[in-house]
Amino acid sequence: xxxxxxxxxxxxxxxxxxxxxxxxxxxxxxxxxxxxxxxxxxxxxxxxxxxxxxxxxxxxxxxxxxxxxxxxxxxxxxxxxxxxxxxxxxxxxxxxxxxx
Amino acid sequence: xxxxxxxxxxxxxxxxxxxxxxxxxxxxxxxxxxxxxxxxxxxxxxxxxxxxxxxxxxxxxxxxxxxxxxxxxxxxxxxxxxxxxxxxxxxxxxxxxxxxxxxxxxxxxxxxxxxxxxxxxxxxxxxxxxxxxxxxxxxxxxxxxxxxxxxxxxxxxxxxxxxxxxxxxxxxxxxxxxxxxxxxxxxxxxxxxxxxxxxxxxxxxxxxxxxxxxxxxxxxxxxxxxxxxx
Numbered sequence: 142x143x144x145x146x147x148x149x150x151x152x153x154x155x156x157x158x159x160x161x162x163x164x165x166x167x168x169x170x171x172x173x174x175x176x177x178x179x180x181x182x183x184x185x186x187x188x189x190x191x192x193x194x195x196x197x198x199x200x201x202x203x204x205x206x207x208x209x210x211x212x213x214x215x216x217x218x219x220x221x222x223x224x225x226x227x228x229x230x231x232x233x234x235x236x237x238x239x240x241x
Numbered sequence: 242x243x244x245x246x247x248x249x250x251x252x253x254x255x256x257x258x259x260x261x262x263x264x265x266x267x268x269x270x271x272x273x274x275x276x277x278x279x280x281x282x283x284x285x286x287x288x289x290x291x292x293x294x295x296x297x298x299x300x301x302x303x304x305x306x307x308x309x310x311x312x313x314x315x316x317x318x319x320x321x322x323x324x325x326x327x328x329x330x331x332x333x334x335x336x337x338x339x340x341x342x343x344x345x346x347x348x349x350x351x352x353x354x355x356x357x358x359x360x361x362x363x364x365x366x367x368x369x370x371x372x373x374x375x376x377x378x379x380x381x382x383x384x385x386x387x388x389x390x391x392x393x394x395x396x397x398x399x400x401x402x403x404x405x406x407x408x409x410x411x412x413x414x415x416x417x418x419x420x421x422x423x424x425x426x427x428x429x430x431x432x433x434x435x436x437x438x439x440x441x442x443x444x445x446x447x448x449x450x451x452x453x454x455x456x457x458x459x460x461x462x463x464x465x466x467x468x469x470x471x
Binding site for chain 1: 258283286287297304318322323324326329330341345346354358397400407412413416430452455456457458460466
């Protein structure tokens with residue numbers, strides 16, 4: 142298989158959904174219910190992206206995923222800085238893996 | 242109202258968490274492409290042209306399993322279909338839609354999460370800065386992983402798989418702890434995706450799309466005017 146052809150094909154089918162709404166939506170005329178739906182979309186997306194993928198984020202070690210998750214939640218509510226949450230979550234997961 | 246501070250550099254700085262969450266995942270991708278026998282330029286093109294993490298891992302996995310061209314393309318399309326909803330949501334907040342054909346390329350789960358959860362309209366320079374810093378992290382991390390990933394300690398390589406989830410948690414936890422509606426919407430979306438996965442129904446990308454639709458729909462039914470978001 143030609144890898145470059147594959148990459149170009151993947152790039153195309155990835156790009157289409159990213160720009161299609163611009164062509165399909167008249168942004169001025171969206172009904173308010175649809176606007177509410179789209180405004181809730183980011184929060185719904187976070188939920189669906191986290192669960193259940195997070196259980197498998199560190200293959201074969203649920204404890205490291207859960208430990209990292211708890212630390213990330215606590216750090217994010219306390220500091221509201223995503224960089225701290227990433228560092229805290231990854232370090233916790235790594236330490237749990239290291240000790241086992 | 243438009244925040245006068247929403248400049249390119251503000252977007253770039255706001256996007257730094259995306260940069261840091263991409264870096265380890267991208268390093269892992271670079272490491273795996275090398276193990277799969279891809280050349281450096283192929284690896285670079287993968288991240289530079291597709292710029293969609295999950296689908297790149299899936300495609301690499303399928304390549305390793307000997308899947309065909311069309312199978313990989315269709316899977317990629319399904320995995321990335323969720324961007325359709327994200328773009329639609331994001332475009333309602335962008336002030337000048339003319340540059341969307343360019344900015345659309347930079348829509349990812351993470352840049353969308355940062356821009357979408359941010360209150361108020363989004364300026365084009367802000368979004369461009371936000372997307373560029375993520376893009377640099379993704380492409381730069383991929384190359385770094387290809388060249389030097391094997392020198393990282395094993396426990397850290399595995400622990401880095403958690404980075405994206407830490408970013409998602411960091412973005413949803415503060416608003417969800419403030420608003421019961423936002424919490425409910427996120428939990429319903431998570432529950433739908435989890436239930437479909439347990440039942441073995443649908444494809445990974447399709448499950449995420451259904452989870453997002455279900456969660457956002459619940460929010461719209463419970464709160465049609467979107468008051469819980471203000």
